[in-house]
Amino acid sequence: MDVSNIRRTCPARATAGSRPRRQGQSGVDHARASRRRGRRGARHMTEHRSIGFLLHPGEQPAVQGAIARAQACGFGVWTALDRPEDAVAEHASDAKLLVTVGGDGTFLYGARLAAPRAIPVMGANRGRLGFLNDVEIDQLPDAITRFCSGEYSIQRRSLIDVELGGEGEAARALALNEVVVRARDVNVARLRVDADSDLLGVFDSDGIVVATATGSTAYALSAGGPPVDPRLRALVVVPLAPHAVISRAVVIPDAVRVRVTVERGHVFVAVDGASIGDLTDDGDVLVRPGPDLAVVRFADSPTFHERLRQKFRFGVPHKELETRDTVDAEPERLEPGKALHDAS
Missing domain, CATH: 2.60.200.30 (Probable inorganic polyphosphate/atp-NAD kinase; domain 2)
Incomplete structure (x- = not known):
């Protein structure tokens, strides 16, 4: 997969030495500032950050786009398939996010693995109900980009x-x-x-x-x-x-x-x-x-009340449900006089 276009969607990072010299700054001061920025850049380059994907065997093709986004944003990527407990334990020190791909059962399993290690979790839905998952699978690449950009909040469970x-x-x-x-x-x-x-x-x-x-x-x-x-x-x-x-x-x-x-x-x-x-x-x-479990949420993530209405029809009047079911089957209603006008 070509990631050249994907890189443009990731937040830009300042590089050492890219800052222009300030007016009146001496050459010695500029050299010292450059060395300080160089040391900070070196620490940044040696810092390893990773994103893990917890998924069922055979689901790898569904997350290739998300993996490419994570790599383009400078994250290492690993998958938890056959031995998820070992994979999460191995990467616990550098994991910044665990993405669960599946239904609510997969999210629950990932939560039990991630919470003791303080790894935030994002749920991508490929199941039936998906009450606990905030992201649909086709939205996952963009969700990874938003996470890398810091455009998210944490909800504690x-x-x-x-x-x-x-x-x-x-x-x-x-x-x-x-x-x-x-x-x-x-x-x-x-x-x-x-x-x-x-x-x-x-x-x-x-x-x-x-x-x-x-x-x-x-x-x-x-x-x-x-x-x-x-x-x-x-x-x-x-x-x-x-x-x-x-x-x-x-x-x-x-x-x-x-x-x-x-x-x-x-x-x-x-x-x-x-x-x-x-x-x-x-x-x-x-x-x-x-x-506590840290759950990654976005500004447009469904609220709890929205989930109740969408998934359980909580607080939705029966008449409104009937209307939703029949509105597509009803013929178009003509305005008074329209049929007569067309016939003439």
């Missing part, structure tokens, strides 16, 4: 740190969306939920979902929880099909430590859709605040 206790080998994992504690098969489990040692409730239910604000629009929303703006630092606790007269989701600060204890039953525990272990009587799950 909270992760949770999940740890299993009880018999058997301990397990620990990070989650951007949620942790689910759910009964095996169709049995009911009795689950006690404490927030900072304060009893929140005991539930005879199918399970419990503890979701972040980001994850409030995933499993928690399907289970009856409220959508929460991801800029809020909050957790949503949602009982699953509880045997109770009144049982609703509860929103609490994400700074608290939530403990879910199995008082009776056999449950499995999953973080962001991946099972990490089973628990039986007296086993527990501890949910603590995790690292």
Whole structure:
């Protein structure tokens, strides 16, 4: 691919010695200033910066344009394919951005890899829903250029740190969306939920979902929880099909430590859709605040409310939906007298 035209889209950099001599500046002062600029230029040339692409095998052709833009802007490029954990760990010291290419699942996976290493993440959508991804795949090259130009902002998202206790080998994992504690098969489990040692409730239910604000629009929303703006630092606790007269989701600060204890039953525990272990009587799950994720956003990135309307039709009147579906099928309506005029 010819990158000669691409280079024009990247921000220009000042080169050492390009500054004109100031009026009245002596030759000695000019030489000293040139040496200082030369040293700064040398440090800049030796600084290595890279952009990584997390994608599925076979997706490389879809990102060639974005890779060319990154290279034209002076970034090294690497891809995380077969062993993503190793690739991210290897480049953690110089990675300035991790681009996830896929659906929401790919973004979640990339977030768990990038957040502990303080690597910003940009999501490029090639999935179906793409609620978490701000960039469509055909927009990715331009998004890379804007990132290189500094035309972006960072939005912080909270992760949770999940740890299993009880018999058997301990397990620990990070989650951007949620942790689910759910009964095996169709049995009911009795689950006690404490927030900072304060009893929140005991539930005879199918399970419990503890979701972040980001994850409030995933499993928690399907289970009856409220959508929460991801800029809020909050957790949503949602009982699953509880045997109770009144049982609703509860929103609490994400700074608290939530403990879910199995008082009776056999449950499995999953973080962001991946099972990490089973628990039986007296086993527990501890949910603590995790690292923050830096999400790259642009001035025209969809807002949370726009996402709700576009992806979930939240707040869109039913009549308006019907109108949208039928407007293309309706024949053109003529103004009064137009048909008569044409006929004459």
